[in-house]
Amino acid sequence: MIKTAHANNSNSVPKQVKEVLNAYFEKIEKKLPNKVESFYLFGSVSIGAYQEESSDIDFYAVTKEKLTQSDVEVLKEIHHEMRKQFSKPSLDGMYLTRDDLEFENNGNSSCPYFNEGKLQSYRPFHRNWIDAYQLQTYGIVVKGLPIETYNLSIDWTELKSNLIENINGYWLNWVKNCERFPSLQYIGLYTSANMNEWGVLGVTRLYYSLREKDITSKVGAGEYALRTVPETYHQIIREALRIRNGNKFSHYGSMRKRRSDALSYMKYIIRECNNL
Template sequence: MESEEIMMLPAAVDKTMKQLVHSLNTRTSNIVSIYLYGSVALQDYIEGSSDIDFIAFVREPLTKSDIQAIAEAHEELEAQIPNTGLMGTYLLLDDLANIRNEINAQLTYFDKQTNTQGKGADLNPITWWILKNQGIRFYGSEITFNYELDVASLCQYVIHNLNSYWVGWITRLEDTLQLVLAQEQDINIEKLDQAIEWCTLGMLRQLYTLKEHDITSKIGAGFYSTHHVPGKWHGLIEEAIAIKRLQPNRLYQSQTERLTDLIDLLKFIHVEANRV
């Protein structure tokens, strides 16, 4: 079955997914459908910066021969189109009825490797929300996502994520700043760029969801925040957007000031999110 042209996909995404479908179809008949979610579904994919996130639904539990076939398909894809940023989960179709319970991935493709232990599985309320509301069917039969996912459950997941994963980032950044100031060390600019893009836009997405009861992309959250975050941090947010877009725009001269402002912004987002 050919890919469904629901919307014009970025060329890199279309090429990658067509190759994946071809590589899978020559090796297994167990694939029911493949859906795209993440930045592609949110129409904010940036080649070289964004991942291509997919869920492949399978008819039957994967056998050893299925797993081998899928692994070979991904190896072929990587050989044909290197460094695609492809990340995905192979999920039993019948398990869609159990999203409120823990669902075990049949197989994942993460960090250029297939994994039977669920490494990199992205099965959480945010994924289910995007899949149901904006997911793109690239291949196979149309699936009716008739599971219920209420706003309260979505927000509960987001606030827990903020108060665990993202608080951990704030703590590590504070430790880095203290070490830099105490030992007068230079800050690794490339690593700081990565932290600014990942943490700023990542946490702003959480704040957007809690305020608007919806999900947006990282870039969308960045632009949204310029109307909801004090102006003193707008320059840092602009830098985060530029880094995500692989653009060279930088506003800060002092890396220590950048790191200090990043920590202060993340603390503000954390407090504001819990207040909401």
């Protein structure tokens, strides 16, 4: 059975996650023995916010040496098999070396990133990004060395700059797409409860991190916003929390009003983030 331990962690790993990890390591040890030095969980599992129907298993796997193309092909097989065996939760993570973790990334090093049973891309590990902060602060050791073994010092000034870049890049463009007619996002924000939840709580998590220099779950961010933003936005925040928590009864009688409130709130949070 998988055992976990980290000095900063007080949350037990959910049974469903353990089952997936046990199957995963059985395949790794059979097909790529002695390749993975350490394996860490971060994200919702590590902060006690895991939800069976919606959360992924976020991980970093540290390999003993740089993976060859042949190794990556085997990983493709493993993740494909895992997806067939467990449709949910999905293994969402990156394979990297100690050097990738410890040295300031200059953009030249790229690591295989897997999600939903597929190799999605090759990407660099960014030390001054929120995932690295989660790993350092809340990460759970599933296999291998204590996280403290690696030099993962975080520069919050640079991390803040990266969060602002995300707000003014991905999220601002997402809002603009929701306003542009005709677009899938324009229609989706009318008809999809999940799109409303994704947008409202997505920007709110960044708002929390920028203000508190920490991370929290989407639910935690929404509850934080109810304590810190003007009351005029509370209805849409409660609606997003309602959707996230799987409650059936909407706070809105009009999809048009919900869409309008979501856009107004997201624009407000984007402005606030830029003023922090």
